Amino acid sequence: MFFKSAIDAVRKGLARTAAALGAGVRSVLHGRKIDEATLKEVETLLIAADVGVVAARELVASLRTEFLAGRMDRGEDALEHLKRKMKERLAPAAGMTRDIAVTSAKPAVVLVVGVNGVGKTTSVAKIAHSIQSSGRTVLLAAADTYRAGAVAQLGVWAERLGVEIIRGKAGADPAAVAFDAADAAVARGVDVLLIDTAGRLHNEESLMRQLVKIRDVVRRRIPGAPHETLLVLDATSGQNALVQAAAFRKAVDISGIFLAKMDGTARGGVVVAIHDALQVPVKLIGVGETPQDVQPFDADRFVDAVFSPGAATISA
Ligand SMILES: Nc1nc2c(ncn2[C@@H]2O[C@H](COP(=O)(O)OP(=O)(O)OP(=O)(O)O)[C@@H](O)[C@H]2O)c(=O)[nH]1
Numbered sequence: 001m002f003f004k005s006a007i008d009a010v011r012k013g014l015a016r017t018a019a020a021l022g023a024g025v026r027s028v029l030h031g032r033k034i035d036e037a038t039l040k041e042v043e044t045l046l047i048a049a050d051v052g053v054v055a056a057r058e059l060v061a062s063l064r065t066e067f068l069a070g071r072m073d074r075g076e077d078a079l080e081h082l083k084r085k086m087k088e089r090l091a092p093a094a095g096m097t098r099d100i101a102v103t104s105a106k107p108a109v110v111l112v113v114g115v116n117g118v119g120k121t122t123s124v125a126k127i128a129h130s131i132q133s134s135g136r137t138v139l140l141a142a143a144d145t146y147r148a149g150a151v152a153q154l155g156v157w158a159e160r161l162g163v164e165i166i167r168g169k170a171g172a173d174p175a176a177v178a179f180d181a182a183d184a185a186v187a188r189g190v191d192v193l194l195i196d197t198a199g200r201l202h203n204e205e206s207l208m209r210q211l212v213k214i215r216d217v218v219r220r221r222i223p224g225a226p227h228e229t230l231l232v233l234d235a236t237s238g239q240n241a242l243v244q245a246a247a248f249r250k251a252v253d254i255s256g257i258f259l260a261k262m263d264g265t266a267r268g269g270v271v272v273a274i275h276d277a278l279q280v281p282v283k284l285i286g287v288g289e290t291p292q293d294v295q296p297f298d299a300d301r302f303v304d305a306v307f308s309p310g311a312a313t314i315s316a
Pocket residue numbers: 114115116117118119120121122123144147150198199200260261262263264285286287288289293
């Protein structure tokens with residue numbers, strides 16, 4: 001996929017986290033000799049940024065080990081060590097890929113799921129835009145027929161982006177919409193079919209049942225589909241995101257996370273907690289409300305953007 005990859009764009013999306021976590025840790029460590037008190041302060045900042053208690057403790061324990069062994073006493077060295085350990089922690093496990101729907105299948109089908117309001121429809125528009133920018137063709141399926149206005153919302157994005165969309169009538173069976181869209185994707189020879197889904201039904205159980213049904217009908221039309229099932233999580237929702245993820249995983253295989261609204265939080269460390277808890281790669285991060293506001297998640301770039309000086313001076 002094609003992304004506007006300027007480091008400034010990454011920093012801008014992470015400005016709040018950089019201001020709280022990055023600048024916070026730098027001010028604790030800069031020009032200081034480390035001791036138990038500074039290590040505790042670093043741990044507190046990591047926890048405040050939603051990195052997770054276990055990860056925060058482990059990261060700081062690794063600093064403490066170096067310190068107690070007499071191998072490290074300068075704050076600057078501690079910062080570099082912390083960055084390196086965070087990058088290692090966030091590195092994808094062997095066999096995981098952060099690319100979206102890496103498949104020779106045509107059409108590749110991407111199913112987008114998540115609870116209401118997390119940013120699914122906006123994220124679909126972002127993915128559509130980046131696929132289009134890489135010269136491939138996209139078809140959208142508006143399979144959220146439950147919420148009034150949901151189909152129209154995706155329709156607005158389709159029009160703005162100039163991509164085709166298959167819509168169901170209000171109240172139509174979302175699985176039927178998905179099937180029609182799969183059919184159309186094959187007939188038209190598009191490269192990628194993106195399916196937007198509902199975030200809320202009468203209850204969680206019916207939502208999960210609906211997702212399973214959508215998955216199954218699409219698979220019946222396109223063997224091997226969906227090639228990617230992306231769970232959209234809201235970065236501002238902290239630990240709640242982990243609870244949501246558990247529920248979706250039970251119903252459908254999640255192949256990747258789209259972490260939306262990173263620009264809206266100072267607690268972007270949640271990406272570490274998500275990575276630790278789910279062992280599913282965070283593939284994309286949403287950093288704003290326009291189709292351009294998406295970045296592939298890259299552990300090195302993320303850590304550098306959060307901790308580098310300057311990042312915090314860019315206003316969110
Ligand atoms: N700042 C910011 N806002 C976002 C981002 N992604 C989505 N939003 C906003 O979040 C709100 C909800 O986004 P939607 O895309 O409608 O969310 P949804 O999950 O499709 O919602 P439902 O269809 O109701 O389940 C909108 O106001 C979006 O503009 C992001 O990365 N950053």
